[in-house]
Amino acid sequence: MKFTQSHKFGDRVVLIIAYVILGLLLIWSLFPFYWMLATSVKPDAEMYRVNVTLIPQTFTGKHYYEILFDSPFPVQFRNSLIISVSTTFLSMAIGSLAAYGITRLEFKGRSLFSRVLIFGYLIPSTVLFIPIFALMQSINLVNSVFSLILAYLTFTVPFCTWLLISYFRTIPTDLDEAALVDGASRLQALFYIILPLSAPALVVVALFSFTLSWNEFLYALVLTTNQYSRTATVGINTMLAEDVFFWGKMMAASVITAAPPVIMYFFSQKWVVGGLTLGGVKA
Numbered sequence: 001m002k003f004t005q006s007h008k009f010g011d012r013v014v015l016i017i018a019y020v021i022l023g024l025l026l027i028w029s030l031f032p033f034y035w036m037l038a039t040s041v042k043p044d045a046e047m048y049r050v051n052v053t054l055i056p057q058t059f060t061g062k063h064y065y066e067i068l069f070d071s072p073f074p075v076q077f078r079n080s081l082i083i084s085v086s087t088t089f090l091s092m093a094i095g096s097l098a099a100y101g102i103t104r105l106e107f108k109g110r111s112l113f114s115r116v117l118i119f120g121y122l123i124p125s126t127v128l129f130i131p132i133f134a135l136m137q138s139i140n141l142v143n144s145v146f147s148l149i150l151a152y153l154t155f156t157v158p159f160c161t162w163l164l165i166s167y168f169r170t171i172p173t174d175l176d177e178a179a180l181v182d183g184a185s186r187l188q189a190l191f192y193i194i195l196p197l198s199a200p201a202l203v204v205v206a207l208f209s210f211t212l213s214w215n216e217f218l219y220a221l222v223l224t225t226n227q228y229s230r231t232a233t234v235g236i237n238t239m240l241a242e243d244v245f246f247w248g249k250m251m252a253a254s255v256i257t258a259a260p261p262v263i264m265y266f267f268s269q270k271w272v273v274g275g276l277t278l279g280g281v282k283a
Helices: 002-040 062-069 073-104 110-122 125-138 145-168 173-181 186-197 199-215 218-223 232-237 247-279
Strands: none
Touching (some): 002 247, 062 247, 073 110, 073 199, 073 232, 173 186, 218 232
16 A cells, blocks of 8 residues: 555656656747747837846837838748748649659669658758759749749658658558559549548648748748848848847747748647658658
């Protein structure tokens, strides 16, 4: 009896310690977002005074008004949205076809090709941005959303293909083979059998591809020089004059820029967990 009571007491202590650690980690993770939001609604007089307050004493919507109605940020936000959505759909389409071919078709170099994909994803953008810029300049695509879509495909397609390969391997080949016996083509087997069963993985692929494209900075900085062709991430970086940082406008723009990925992850979290766990069984 004493052993059972001491065992339950020890479990409670461990549980309390775990909750304390998780609480500290939660505060550590959420505080930057809180500080960003609090700063975005502070007036300049309160923001730049000596005694900084964690909770705004007065609230203002001036910074949001300035970036929404008196700056090129709305156009930059639209550019980010167009680029990220287009890159996501193209990555899913190309990645699905490539993953299906690697997992279902027999050809020489299949194993090597799948390894090259992940190696291509791991190549840092600092190595590729110069040749990509030279290529886009030669075909007159600099300062265009198309240049960024093409550039982003260099890292989203390998990632999406690699993730879908892992998931497609968990789907029995008997299903699409039965469809082929019934007269379906390879594309029909992919669209009507494999992809519906891979819905959680497709959601994960879409979210990761969108997030990677939305947050990308280096290619957007190099390939765009015009304020109205830049993306939101680069636009935030330009909200300064010499050594003066307009923190209110920058934080307001950051809050708006962070909203789309956060909203997507919030409403798709169950799909994300299911896609990551099931897709990694036979990776």
